[in-house]
Amino acid sequence: MPGRSLTSVAVRLQGQVYLFDAGEGCQINLKKTKLGIKSLRVVAVSHLHADHCLGIPGLMMMRAQVPDAGPLTILGPPGIERFIRQVHESLAFFLDYPLSFLEWNEGRAEVAYEDDLVRILWGPLKHTTLCLGYRLEEHPRPGKFNTEAARALGIPSGPLWGKLQRGETVTLNEGDTISPKQVLGPPRPGRKICYGVDTRPNKTLYHLCQGVDLAFLDGMFLPEHQEEAETKGHMTVDDAARVAARAGARAAVLVHISPRYTEEDMGKFGDAAKERFENAVIGTDLQQITIPYPGEDSDGRSNL
Numbered sequence: 001m002p003g004r005s006l007t008s009v010a011v012r013l014q015g016q017v018y019l020f021d022a023g024e025g026c027q028i029n030l031k032k033t034k035l036g037i038k039s040l041r042v043v044a045v046s047h048l049h050a051d052h053c054l055g056i057p058g059l060m061m062m063r064a065q066v067p068d069a070g071p072l073t074i075l076g077p078p079g080i081e082r083f084i085r086q087v088h089e090s091l092a093f094f095l096d097y098p099l100s101f102l103e104w105n106e107g108r109a110e111v112a113y114e115d116d117l118v119r120i121l122w123g124p125l126k127h128t129t130l131c132l133g134y135r136l137e138e139h140p141r142p143g144k145f146n147t148e149a150a151r152a153l154g155i156p157s158g159p160l161w162g163k164l165q166r167g168e169t170v171t172l173n174e175g176d177t178i179s180p181k182q183v184l185g186p187p188r189p190g191r192k193i194c195y196g197v198d199t200r201p202n203k204t205l206y207h208l209c210q211g212v213d214l215a216f217l218d219g220m221f222l223p224e225h226q227e228e229a230e231t232k233g234h235m236t237v238d239d240a241a242r243v244a245a246r247a248g249a250r251a252a253v254l255v256h257i258s259p260r261y262t263e264e265d266m267g268k269f270g271d272a273a274k275e276r277f278e279n280a281v282i283g284t285d286l287q288q289i290t291i292p293y294p295g296e297d298s299d300g301r302s303n304l
């Protein structure tokens, strides 16, 4: 649609970017967001329908124009590697960074990918072709630093506090050894996101959505087009809002709106979604959302 591009979600964490789906022209919007193409680590593709993967070649080409871009990992269904390799071969475009592929198969572990910041889980959804849903989980953070306990143990404030906060054991001048657990609270859970588009509600979708901080879900149709949603393997906005609410998501952004609707219909979409789940909204292009840690508001203060 003129004011609504294809569905992609970019997650930025500590300067690194994880992208879910790349429809045609995705690199243009990514550039507009200024998230940084160099810091793109992973592209996770839901399925091999054009509106979810035709943007990858353009992204790859744009990324080859920045110096010292690191490795890029592409996750997706069987065939994603062949698709990319064929385009690369046919167009013979310049590529100067390592590219690796992880394709889903029946016997694969639930954790598709893991690095120092996150792990990404995947599973098959229910669409007209094999379509994967994803769940990105930030690694748990160390517990809160207990300054009183640190003072009581005679640890001077400064670099030693920092080391303990990072989980390192320290030795004081007097020779005493202090372990992080003496001054840190229990580990705090990281944030979690679900990306589930082009699907009917299914068990895997509920599983991937369980207790997430934010769920990006397919809300392609208005409730009055339920039958069409079922035959095309999509959800209505109220299907999607119901999944998010039942799975205990804290909030949901409903995306992948059918181009048959106009911007004037968006109010109806919003109302239908909110009826099922008050923390559901309809996503818009270039929308940026800061996800607070559970129990904290967006500027990091505790709201418990």
Ligand SMILES: [Zn+2]
Pocket: 047, 049, 127, 198
């Ligand atoms: Zn599809």
Ligand SMILES: [Zn+2]
Pocket: 049, 051, 052, 198, 256
């Ligand atoms: Zn689609």
